[in-house]
Amino acid sequence: MIVVNNVWKEYGDQIVLERVSLTIEDRAFVALVGPSGCGKTTFLKLLLGEERATQGTIVLDGKPLAPEPGPDRGVVFQRYSVFPHLTVLGNVLLGKEFEASRFRARLVGAARRDAIEEARGLIAEVGLAGSEDKYPAQLSGGMQQRLALAQALIMQPRVLLLDEPFGALDPGIRAEIHVLMKRLWNETNLTVVMVTHDMREAFTLGTRVIAFERPRNRPDERERYGASLSRDIDIWPPRRAGVLDPDSPDRDGPIHEVGASRDDPAPSPQGDPA
Numbered sequence: 001m002i003v004v005n006n007v008w009k010e011y012g013d014q015i016v017l018e019r020v021s022l023t024i025e026d027r028a029f030v031a032l033v034g035p036s037g038c039g040k041t042t043f044l045k046l047l048l049g050e051e052r053a054t055q056g057t058i059v060l061d062g063k064p065l066a067p068e069p070g071p072d073r074g075v076v077f078q079r080y081s082v083f084p085h086l087t088v089l090g091n092v093l094l095g096k097e098f099e100a101s102r103f104r105a106r107l108v109g110a111a112r113r114d115a116i117e118e119a120r121g122l123i124a125e126v127g128l129a130g131s132e133d134k135y136p137a138q139l140s141g142g143m144q145q146r147l148a149l150a151q152a153l154i155m156q157p158r159v160l161l162l163d164e165p166f167g168a169l170d171p172g173i174r175a176e177i178h179v180l181m182k183r184l185w186n187e188t189n190l191t192v193v194m195v196t197h198d199m200r201e202a203f204t205l206g207t208r209v210i211a212f213e214r215p216r217n218r219p220d221e222r223e224r225y226g227a228s229l230s231r232d233i234d235i236w237p238p239r240r241a242g243v244l245d246p247d248s249p250d251r252d253g254p255i256h257e258v259g260a261s262r263d264d265p266a267p268s269p270q271g272d273p274a
């Protein structure tokens with residue numbers, strides 16, 4: 001679905017990425033790891049359309065990637081994905097408002113009512129029901145990242161790009177949001193590419209873990225050689241969107257209520273229908 005063919009990215013004299021080729025299948029969850037500064041965010045920006053490749057091509061669904069970000073690609077960063085001066089509801093509605101009126105960013109009448117209903121549904125789905133009128137500063141870090149996910153998902157993107165979205169969260173909150181992330185990926189038609197520094201997170205969420213590395217990394221070589229793919233690991237047994245692995249049910253489960261406290265008892269492994 002996404003085909004990256006011999007992509008290079010240079011900034012001035014510095015080669016950041018070189019010879020990057022990979023194919024990402026529909027509904028994959030690719031976790032991208034690698035040393036700091038090796039070009040992971042740059043690669044995500046190329047997929048987003050925020051940067052152009054110096055050489056090479058990126059094809060999405062058989063067509064060259066649009067040269068600017070579009071509604072087919074959503075993005076969540078580690079911080080600052082949401083707008084501080086808008087409420088939770090305002091943040092989630094924003095994409096719809098821009099879609100309706102690019103310059104005024106406003107919806108009216110029935111279209112507005114429908115969009116509000118949809119936004120409220122999504123806010124509840126990410127566990128933020130009741131916080132619709134709060135501002136981001138009134139939310140915890142984990143709640144802000146849930147909001148950022150809802151904000152990205154309202155446009156029903158085909159591809160969700162995540163740049164260390166959970167990196168600033170403490171481990172307990174991160175585990176909760178992993179459950180949410182898995183559920184969203186399982187239940188929507190998303191292909192996900194996520195940059196992370198956390199190998200455990202990569203293997204918990206990914207269907208595939210890809211490492212970028214600079215093959216030559218001496219200080220004098222650092223700018224002349226870019227990073228390329230050094231590892232490409234398929235998770236075993238394969239993890240597939242929407243399919244709970246019957247052989248190792250705990251690996252992808254238990255999927256319990258979003259927003260439920262960490263202290264809540266987990267459902268029984270025998271498969272309590274609730």
Ligand SMILES: Nc1ncnc2c1ncn2[C@@H]1O[C@H](COP(=O)(O)OP(=O)(O)OP(=O)(O)O)[C@@H](O)[C@H]1O
Pocket residue numbers: 011016034035036037038039040041042043
């Ligand atoms: N707009 C830019 N102009 C010039 N150089 C840039 C630009 N963006 C990134 N770089 C350089 O590209 C290299 C890769 O940066 P990038 O942020 O992609 O790395 P990363 O692997 O995501 O790092 P980290 O894991 O620390 O976030 C760095 O040396 C950085 O200085």
